[in-house]
Amino acid sequence: MSAIIIFITHPLWIIAIIFFANLIAAIWTVFREKRDIATTWAWLLVLTLLPIIGFTLYLFAGRKISNEQIFSMKKEQQEQITKLANEQKSLWNKHSLIPSEKTTDTGRALIHFFLESEDAFITQDNQVEIFTDGKEKFESLLRDIKNAKHHIHIEYYSFIADDIGNKILKALEEAAARGVEVRVLYDLFGSHGTTYKFFKHLEELGGYAQAFISASKALISTPRLNYHDHRKLVIIDGNIGYIGGFNIGDQYLGKSKKFGYWRDTHLRIKGFALFEMQARFSMDWNTTCRKTKKPRLDISTKEYMPIASNEQAHGSTRIQIVSSGPDSERQSIKRGYQYIIANAKDYVYIQTPYLIPDDSVLEALIISAKAGTDVRIMIPCMPDHIFVYRATQFYAKYLVENGVKVYQYDNGFLHAKTVVSDDHISSVGSANMDFRSFKLNFEGNAFCYDDKLSKDLKAIFLKDLDNCTELTTEFFDNQSSWLKFKQYFSRLLSPTL
Known part of the structure; x- marks a missing residue:
């Protein structure tokens, strides 16, 4: 009996038992959630090679979004799409869903795909301006914020509390003070260092700010760091929109010693594409505030989507705003x-x-x-x-x-x-x-x-x-x-x- 005890307490056997137990735990942990094969094997490799560290990483970065949150997102999306379809029938009838003129066969097929997979309507008559330099992009954004009359909706992965972040926040506070509706949605992980206190004065002036649902609570209660709101959207008065790669932060102005000049691409859009951008923001906002005290956003009213102003854009670009995320497997x-x-x-x-x-x-x-x-x-x-x-x-x-x-x-x-x-x-x-x-x-x-x-x-x-x-x-x-x-x-x- 003593020989058996000595045998199983030998260091090599202890290591083998720990390795086997860890392997079983890793297999159970990874395979109990539905995911693609490549991701499954990658996490299995991490959990096996790093017994303790790997499970800690998985706790914070490997767990999928809860079914409750996914259901909430899908429900919000369906509500907004149905509402838009009912309220804006005249718009969609006027602007054909799949245009036959001035669109290549490849373009028509892609338009049809997005329409079927994401209910992404094709919008026409858009004016588009391209920005590749942060200084020019932020100057334009600040100018549009200062001229806002009804509402400003901002959604960024990173809203950093540095020089440009404070400059934009001040412009938003001034807008809120003159009666403009201001809503800010940001990713807590991407906006490292930015807390709710940063937006306290904005909310005192009547504006609203909240972190996206995937990172809106303490890490202990919501330990899923792998899912981020990476979108960069701005909608101003339903007439002007921004979408692209720039976040809000000094490094995007080339002020980081590590990165130097920051080369990015962003679009400023005027036209009917703002309908879809507004819808995307409202879905993200309302999904996030389902469990908060922040007021929901109903964009079906004319104040949020002034068709008359958009008809004066006279652009030539056809645009579909397409979204994707872990709430859908369509990719x-x-x-x-x-x-x-x-x-x-x-x-x-x-x-x-x-x-x-x-x-x-x-x-x-x-x-x-x-x-x-x-x-x-x-x-x-x-x-x-x-x-x-x-x-x-x-x-x-x-x-x-x-x-x-x-x-x-x-x-x-x-x-x-x-x-x-x-x-x-x-x-x-x-x-x-x-x-x-x-x-x-x-x-x-x-x-x-x-x-x-x-x-x-x-x-x-x-x-x-x-x-x-x-x-x-x-x-x-x-x-x-x-x-x-x-x-x-x-x-x-x-x-x-």
Whole structure:
């Protein structure tokens, strides 16, 4: 008996028992929630290799959103879509859902897909202005806030309490003081350092601010750090809207020593696309305030969507505002990217700070390049998240080896999330070309069908090439073995990054 006790208390047996128990716990933890195979195996690897640390990471970053929250989001979305459809029948009858004129076959098919998958109406007569520099974007935003008459709705992943954050907050406070309805929705995790106290005076003046539902409570009570409101939306008086990649913070003005110049892409929109942007904001706001004392937002009234003012926009851009997030398995933005890539005939140019595509997007890029399409991707020259950057380098190498041209932007940090193809279709928004944007974050993109806008975005991409280094097989071959190992290891963790 004593021999058996000594045998099972031997250090090697203790380690083996702990490892086996941890493995069983890891399998039970990962497989009890429905998720794709790649993510399942990635988390299983983390939990197995890091017995204690791995489970701690999973507690805060691996758990899925509760069914209650998903139900709340879907219910809110359906309520808003039904309300808009009933209130704005004349608008949708006037502007055909799938236009036959001045739209390519590829464009009509993509419009139909978004209409079926996300109830994303095609809106016409939009005026679009492109911003690639933070200084110009924030000057325009501040000017529009100061001229607001009825309401300002702001939704950002990052609303940092620094110089530009305080400047925008002051403009919002002044707007609230003169009677403008101000609502601010922000992601608590993305707005690191920003608390409710930052918006206290705004609320004293009659404005409202709240953190998005995925991170609106204490970490102990809601330990799900993996799901963020990554959207960047501004709607002012139902007439002016902003959507793109810029957040609110000094680093987006190029004031960060680490990143230097910040290269991003953002759109200022006037026109009927504001209906969909307003609807998206109201869904996120009302979902978040279901359990708070903040007043709900009913956007079906004319004050929020003044049609007469929008009809004076006289633009030429057709736009669909498309959303995706963990509350839906449709992954509509990713599938929109896939469709554009797969159907490109001449070229498809992509800018993304994170290049961690899943297998479906990866194969679409390679097939398109092998079929003779000019496929080019631009990524940053530096990391803001080290594991993400190493995984980006791994996929960049793999794509280069398979005929895709990949460029490294050297003039600061590239944060733009743009896709443009064949001078007809483009997308600008918050969604990166990675697992997180495809499945974990709440994202919003403007898919645009306009020759001039597409050509302008193409010209911007080609101009950015002047500040780029093309990544070749020789470039990657000259990297150290240690760096290659870090890239390969980071790639294994891609679904969790």
